[in-house]
Amino acid sequence: MIGGQPExxxxxAFxxxxxxxxxxxxxxxGVERFGVFVALDDGPDHPVFPGVGFITIPELSWRRFEAASDVVQVGQRVSCEFLQFDTWNLEARLSLRATGPDPFQAFANGIAVGQKLHGQITKLVPFGIFVQVADGIEGLVRLREPTRTSVETRSEVVQVGDEVTVVVTxxxxxxxxxxxxxxxxxxDR
Known part of the structure; x- marks a missing residue:
């Protein structure tokens, strides 16, 4: 600020x-590992960043993804919801995911604890197994659950891509x- 006025x-004002x-x-x-820059149609240029709008990684999509470039690309047109004015960086914090319904909530409306589901193992992690039970919906089978065998042999018992039956707990x-x-x-396996 210069003389009490914004620089x-x-x-x-925008x-x-x-x-x-x-x-x-x-x-x-701009698509970076920490988020996405957006040049807003009605906004001025930003003095430092490639856009006055910014979408953090969690606000990009309801679905799980590996990199921001899996969701958007430079040059792509987007409509986002304004979340807040970031006065430190002088940017509009935006949400792309807020413009669509949360698929998890819609899925949760149609299931109940105790219900059996069929799915495919998508990821093996030290604490369990992720199983995709619907498009974009994954659940976790905790490590103590997968088998009666030791952790070392877990990968021999189940593999990514295996079809499994699970129960919602x-x-x-x-x-x-x-x-x-x-x-x-x-x-079954």
């Missing part, structure tokens, strides 16, 4: 005029987590 008055929940359109100008809507059990599911 970039046009940018400040950002202060935005309202939480407002839909903004723009073009993706917990639905956490707030944290968007689905906990599953194979023990109660069936005796």
């Amino acid at each position: 970039y008055p046009e940018l400040w 950002l202060e005029s935005l309202h939480c929940g407002e839909l903004l359109s723009g073009t993706v100008t 917990e639905i956490d809507r707030e944290r968007r987590r689905l906990v599953l059990s194979r023990r109660q599911g069936s005796t």
Whole structure:
């Protein structure tokens, strides 16, 4: 700030005029490991960043992804919901995922604890096995669940891509987590 006035008055005025929940359109100008820059249609240029809009990684998509470039590409047109004015970086924090329904909540409406589901193992991690039970919906079978054998031989018992039957043991809507059990599911692999 210079003399009590913002250094970039046009940018400040634009950002202060935005309202939480407002839909903004723009073009993706930068895809980084920490988030995505967006040049907003009605916004001024940013003095440092490639766009006055910024989407953090968690706000890109409801679905799990490996890299921001799996969701958006430079040059792509996007419509995002305005979340807040980041006064430190002078940017509009945006959410791309907020513009669509949360598939987990819709899925959770149609299932219940104790229900059997069929799915495919998508990932083996030190604490368990992730099983995709619907498009974009994965649940966790905790490590103590997968088999009666030791951790060292777990990869011999199940592999990524295996089809399994599981039972829903917990639905956490707030944290968007689905906990599953194979023990109660069936005796198949």
